[in-house]
Amino acid sequence: MARKFTVRPAGEDPLALPRVELPSLRDLVMDDPHPPSRGQTCGWEGCEAIVGAPYAGQPALSRGYCPRCRHPFDFTPRLRPGDLLGDQYRVVGCVGYGGLGWVYLAEDTQLDDQPVAIKGLINNEDEAALRTAVEERRYLTMLDHPGIVRIINYVTQPDPRDDGALTGYIVMEFVGGMTLAQIKDHIADAVTPYDGPRLYEHILAYGCLVLRAVGYLHGEKLLYCDLKPSNVMHYEDRIKVIDLGAVWRLGQRDGGPPVITEAFAAPEVLARGASALTERHDLFGVGRTLEELSDQATRQAQRPPGLGAESYRRVLARATADDPERRFGSAAEMSEQLWGVLREIHSLRLGREQPEPSTLFAPTSALLDSSLGRIPGLERWLEGDPRPLLASGLPRPEQVPLGLPVPFPDPADPGAALLGVPTDSGPRRLIEQLHAFPRPSAEIRLRTCRACLELGERDAAARELAIAVQLTGSAAPYDWRLSWHRALLRLADGAVAAARREFDEVYSTLPGEYAPKLALGYCAEHLGDHALAQRFYEAVWQRNRSQGSAAFGLARLRLAAGDRGGAVDILG
Template sequence: MTDGTSGGAAVCDRPDCPGAGRGRINVRGFCSECGRKARGRAAGSPSPDTPASASASASAILESESTATAARARRRAVARKFTVRPAGDGLMDLPRVELPSLRDLVIDDPQPPPQGQPCAGCEETVGAAYAGQPALWTGVCHHCRHPFDFTPQLRPGDLLGGQYEVVGGVAYGGLGWVYLAEDTQLDRQPVAIKGLINDDDETAQRAAIEERRYLTMLDHPGIVSIINYVRHPARGSGRPQGYIVMEFVAGVTLSTIGDYIARVDPHFDGARVYQHILTYGALALDALEYLHGEKLVYCDLKPSNVMHHEGRVKVIDLGAVRQLGQRDGPPPVITEKFAAPEVVHHGALPTELHDLYGVGKTLKNLSDKVRRAAQRPPGLGRESYDRLLARATAYDPRQRFGSAREMAEQLRGVLREIHSLRLEREQPEPSTLFVPTAALLDSGLGRIPGLERWLTGQARPVLADGRPGPKRVPLGLPVPFPDAKDPGAALLNTPTDSGPRRLIEQLRAFPHESAEIRFRICRAHLELDEVDEAKAQVKAAERIIGGDRAPYDWRLNWHRALVRLAEGAVAEARREFDAVYGALPGEYAPKLALGYCAEHLADHGAAERFYQAVWQRNRSQGSAAFGLARLRLAAGDRTGAVDVLSEVPKVSRHHDAAQIATVRVLAGRLGHPDGLPTEADFAEVLTRLPRLYLDDGRSSGHARERLTAEVWEVALDWVLRYGNKDEAGALFGKRDEEAVVRADLERALRDLAQQADRPEAVEVLVDRANAVRPMTRV
């Protein structure tokens, strides 16, 4: 422990303690949470009914504040020795932290650690500064009487192993001093020498041996590497003492980076600061993924154990690393503030999920230093970031990410989202969880109207915004990839052209219990509009997954949401999709679904944030573009809708639909008194209409004829309301504007009559053509 408490310490018994049973009593008798003496702890202490003295409480607070202030002052002094240069333009580029001279780091006047260190005999904190008294170099533990000595054992000029010449001490680590030395046999390359607290400290000796063994095995660019292991006579006793020789990492810890953020350093200011924080997390997770693959747990991930050097990140101080599931040996080294609750409060062994908790707490520690609104990410970015941390630091480990890779994938998704929203520049990346879909969440805005449009309904209808009904949405959303661990995954990954009814029959013959098979059958029933059967399949999948795991499986939330949409229960579907968003904050799919739900429920502000987050990150996501266009149309913003639709790129499978929708929006009649297009809108229509890819690329055909008829209908309305009889200001630059438009519309309607396949339809269309025919001049 490094906070002055230990797992075996007494718990504060004051009912008003803010720690609510978590406060531990240190060797001086004070609570780590409320700063007061425990009731009845020692003779002469206050009675149970007597409050602790104000002076005792105040001194504890003052000591804590002075220690924190001193630590910040030391970090600030170190930071001033570094040069920070701007980050590059890349997604994960960090500011460059450089040190002109390694010797600048040497501490000329070493001091004992003000926060003290755990006692080797009982793990109580010893030597800490307290109530205005300075920290101690040497002494005896008040609890178990074990001696301690923080005096540096090496001095400048000492030669270790006949090879490493000490330059000086640079820092005090968890197990002792860290020294800068030079390799006299290798061009005086800098190395770090890590020593122990003292030569009698058996616990520290064992921890150092473990660290040396693990470090020798490890080879990862994000983890500090060991070079050698040497012994040197201890000062005074002459007893050989072990030292670890490591690569020297000339950088600043994330604790110092937090100070940069709090001070609004120019290189850690603006909305990009969250990108830097997420980059630190991504690189730390890469290192943890490697460790976990070696069946090792880091145990003590915190800001002071992650170093930013140059433009890179490296995890340092691996003294706490232990084998996964290791029960023998010394207790795990943790820092309670960054340790998982099951380890701190329930004595569980650290696992991979404990490490992920530490990453989440480390990122939160950094982002809590953000003070200015300009430093916060735009749009949905902040919420996605908060949800990432919420899952990583969930109290129940079953709610956390299942692995470092899983967390890293979602973290990088949030990083790309923030980057794209900040620069309004896309950052696409294929999802590993959802299959790209060819479906489009649109109910007609991007399609040419059918002939029925002129045979039924209003003669001049208002342009529909194309929002699909809830029942159609499940078929237009992305589909989750089958879980590779599910027994039915191989079958589901085999292409098939079976229709939904035949597919249900085939999948029901699968001989094993498979949640993924049930999910696929559920979606097939939704295609057939068989909602009750689909709901039964979700319940069957829940039974297969198991009651202990089902509450934490986002696939169940996703399919329950699809069923709720098919039932028309959009508010209930929204809650289920929100649970998926909490589990997968870096994915497109739940945000697209939540955008639709918010749009349907008239929560246009939320719909805007969700659609915008998807659209800015990937311009091929046509459903998000159409969603934004619908919101613009609902607000009467024709230009805004056109701007969004026009940006769907040619590489998108929804490009042609977006081009059609653009023409229809430009020429459409909106549902308000001033809903007719402007002259500029019609001019743009005449430019775009011939370029549309219609009728398999032919210059004429049924689709082009129907769209042309729709355009001329609105043009006639415009001429009747605003048109002039002289050439100046005419819509199409002709003197007899009304006669010209009527003639073109009549011709278009007669072309439609030739498409009709029954006499009564021909009659209706001919009657409409005759109704708009221009008057014959005599």
């Protein structure tokens, strides 16, 4: 089916997708519809046996009986070309097979034969139960988002093969494109334009766009539940989530087991069912969907440059963590980190910056530099010091905390409003003012911790951090701000290797942010791993040329390698 589409290269914008074109919708209609080649789960009263699969060299059966529960199955299309549903929708033919049966292309005879998609909803001998099920799902017709297929109507039709029992159908806008499951095959075969280093940018763009749709559903108190490649359509240069059959109301506790696909379902949902459904289950599905796509990229030419591959790995690792508390907390939070990684890969590939202010870290005017190239004082000349004539510029560990970006306070913290007010108080006076704050506040304690580090009072800073950890409570193991401040304390102690471990935790939590990469670049440089330091510094500097600390770091590395001209080029 995918061969019928033409796929053209994307535009230059980082979020631009290749353009999928189809000459005619009728080209999608199957001449001889066949059932799914690998069979399907029976599903009758929870039966998990596979029915209709090829067996002992024999082809798949279109109809028969479940070998386990003996319930009949029938994969032949229930609708034929020319059938009229609801006195309005004329069937053109079958275009695909989904979890609830065949999907048909039809024409709306009351709206100038506009194309629509028809999909089986339910087949139930209890007509009252069918009508109830249809009415309960009508709220889905109210959904309105460009990334979600629009549901137009629900209709019922007597099935002549089943003594006239009613069958329910859902009528949706028709989206003519390829599913991400088909795109996955293009990636595996390295079909243009999925054959080069821009591939990961396209995959991340899919993630950002899908998360817009998922975030909209979450805002409507709905869970998608069954996010997977076959449920996302790439049409033209856009995407749509195309199957709302599994949508679940947030907090819903009845209605039977949720519709999920095991390979894309979060571990807690597999273990506990509907009671474990939250937004984080959907985000797990998004992560697994992107993972399915990138796992097909086995050619070196498809790999992202520089640090991009590692940042991508970490963003997926967080999205698909077994512990739901370690995953992203919302679609917006996950999208922000995907977007950061996308811009990083885009800038590394093109050598062209993609700056955008961070929403998590405030910029700092200080530089991670200790007078690079400074001519030494007279005593060095008189004493004949054997060290290099020009200073390397690498700052001492205890100097680094004051030169790193500063985390914005958590807006949900009681002290966030106070910390948002600019102040020119020195660190001593600021500590006095913050200690007067009347409410328990972890953010107040973290700010006091940094003020103590400014004064060189390391033990006082450690006490403030300990109080912040206590106030954070059960969320402390997952709070990246605590890891960040622990790293600052380790630097104040001169324990750079320990600081690197803490900064690495922040990088895993925020793979799209500048700040942890800048800090890790310094740690790697200080510990002598210049190749790794260069990867971190380049990821920051290429993305945003105003990040002076990364430029000075790259210059120091080039000087250390004997490349004075390269150092001058960077600083120029």
